[in-house]
Amino acid sequence: MSCNVMACSGTEACASLADGGSDVLDFETARARLLEQARETASIERVRLQDTLGRVLAAPVDAPCDIPPNPSSALDGYAIRTADLSAGGPTVLRVTQRITAGSRGGGLARGEAARIFTGAAMPVGADAVVPQEAALRKGDFVHFHAHPAPLEDVRQKGCDLFAGERILHQGRLLRPQDIALAASAGVATLPVYRPLRIALLCTGNELREPGDLLPEGCTYDSNRYLIPAQIKTLGMDVLAVERVEDTLEATMDAMSSAMTMADVIMTTGGVSVGEEDHVREAIKRLGQIHIWRVNMKPGKPFTFAMLGEARTPLIGLPGNPVSAFLNFALFARPFLLRMQGMVDDCQLTLSLPAGFVWPTPSKRREFLRARVDPCDPLRRVSLYPHQGSSALKSASWANGIAVIPEGQTLSEGDCVEFIPLSSMNLF
Numbered sequence: 001m002s003c004n005v006m007a008c009s010g011t012e013a014c015a016s017l018a019d020g021g022s023d024v025l026d027f028e029t030a031r032a033r034l035l036e037q038a039r040e041t042a043s044i045e046r047v048r049l050q051d052t053l054g055r056v057l058a059a060p061v062d063a064p065c066d067i068p069p070n071p072s073s074a075l076d077g078y079a080i081r082t083a084d085l086s087a088g089g090p091t092v093l094r095v096t097q098r099i100t101a102g103s104r105g106g107g108l109a110r111g112e113a114a115r116i117f118t119g120a121a122m123p124v125g126a127d128a129v130v131p132q133e134a135a136l137r138k139g140d141f142v143h144f145h146a147h148p149a150p151l152e153d154v155r156q157k158g159c160d161l162f163a164g165e166r167i168l169h170q171g172r173l174l175r176p177q178d179i180a181l182a183a184s185a186g187v188a189t190l191p192v193y194r195p196l197r198i199a200l201l202c203t204g205n206e207l208r209e210p211g212d213l214l215p216e217g218c219t220y221d222s223n224r225y226l227i228p229a230q231i232k233t234l235g236m237d238v239l240a241v242e243r244v245e246d247t248l249e250a251t252m253d254a255m256s257s258a259m260t261m262a263d264v265i266m267t268t269g270g271v272s273v274g275e276e277d278h279v280r281e282a283i284k285r286l287g288q289i290h291i292w293r294v295n296m297k298p299g300k301p302f303t304f305a306m307l308g309e310a311r312t313p314l315i316g317l318p319g320n321p322v323s324a325f326l327n328f329a330l331f332a333r334p335f336l337l338r339m340q341g342m343v344d345d346c347q348l349t350l351s352l353p354a355g356f357v358w359p360t361p362s363k364r365r366e367f368l369r370a371r372v373d374p375c376d377p378l379r380r381v382s383l384y385p386h387q388g389s390s391a392l393k394s395a396s397w398a399n400g401i402a403v404i405p406e407g408q409t410l411s412e413g414d415c416v417e418f419i420p421l422s423s424m425n426l427f
């Protein structure tokens with residue numbers, strides 16, 4: 001029995017951890033213990049910008065040059081020298097050149113103006129731009145009353161980005177605007193982590209494939225579709241999805257072969273204490289349990305373990321689909337993102353008025369499928385009326401999770417924690 005991967009303060013604590021702990025962990029302890037074990041595993045590859053959406057940046061990116069590379073016009077108008085402005089009455093200047101975006105002008109002499117367009121390089125000598133709306137063109141001359149200050153409507157060299165400026169930090173999940181920012185700096189490829197490879201084992205003799213007949217006592221396998229889809233929202237690869245018979249041998253075999261190919265193994269079902277639950281025993285024979293059971297509802301049987309010498313992480317999700325859904329969102333997601341190299345998992349918790357009452361305190365922390373109507377100016381949180389963990393209707397209806405801590409009651413209008421599903425990649 002070894003505790004070398006856990007921070008244990010005493011022998012008793014260590015003995016308890018090696019078995020996953022006989023105690024049910026509170027939510028924060030479980031999450032902290034899980035995230036401590038997340039180590040970046042993926043190798044790094046350099047990919048073209050168009051292939052970087054949803055990937056995690058593996059090194060910081062600095063702007064290689066000033067953008068814009070020289071002073072340019074901020075709008076369509078006339079580039080002028082402010083020294084030529086007349087004190088009273090209109091200024092009249094001869095228009096000697098026309099500079100479009102992408103072309104270069106010549107120098108601007110005294111008494112001259114250049115017709116110029118947004119983004120075009122300022123001619124040497126010009127120091128301001130008069131907007132075309134403020135100017136009247138008469139043949140070769142332009143007349144205006146405007147009195148722009150030096151540098152007005154001129155974008156200075158490097159005003160968007162300066163050479164050497166850090167534009168993207170390592171560990172950032174690349175969004176469209178991040179990719180475009182790299183492009184705007186002239187960066188053509190980015191170093192990103194290879195997507196994690198995850199194997200999923202769905203345990204249960206009762207499971208049947210949608211489309212097949214459903215004999216008495218059987219259940220359609222929804223986790224087989226739920227978990228891979230949740231993994232894909234994180235931009236990771238689902239290596240294999242296997243259905244595993246409820247025997248210790250089949251469970252161990254499936255885990256052993258998953259260990260040879262996956263960065264992370266996930267299981268659903270079979271993780272409680274029933275005679276037909278073999279996941280815990282299989283883990284104990286192949287590795288070590290670090291977390292087993294969290295004081296939450298639903299999702300109590302959540303399990304985390306490391307298998308084999310390579311210490312391949314295994315995340316054991318409950319069989320009930322809603323429990324699996326929530327355990328994935330609240331535990332597996334931040335763990336996987338951290339393993340993928342991402343610094344911030346972007347989960348957001350809002351404090352909003354409850355549109356319901358919660359009169360009886362619960363011993364476990366409640367994670368309730370909830371909704372905020374975007375048209376409600378008060379942003380009240382309402383609950384799905386049936387919160388059972390086997391029916392996915394509540395999860396499909398919800399746009400967030402309402403969290404009620406252990407021992408708490410709520411009256412209507414009290415503040416309740418609300419985690420938008422959109423902040424967990426579940427739009």
Ligand code: AMP
Pocket residue numbers: 202203204206207219220221222223224268269270271272277318319320321
């Ligand atoms: P277990 O944790 O294996 O005891 O499963 C708890 C409940 O979840 C049982 O009613 C199972 O039939 C159900 N269940 C387990 N796996 C799945 C799955 N892949 N899809 C849908 N329901 C499941």
Ligand code: MG
Pocket residue numbers: 203204205246269270276277319
């Ligand atoms: Mg089962």
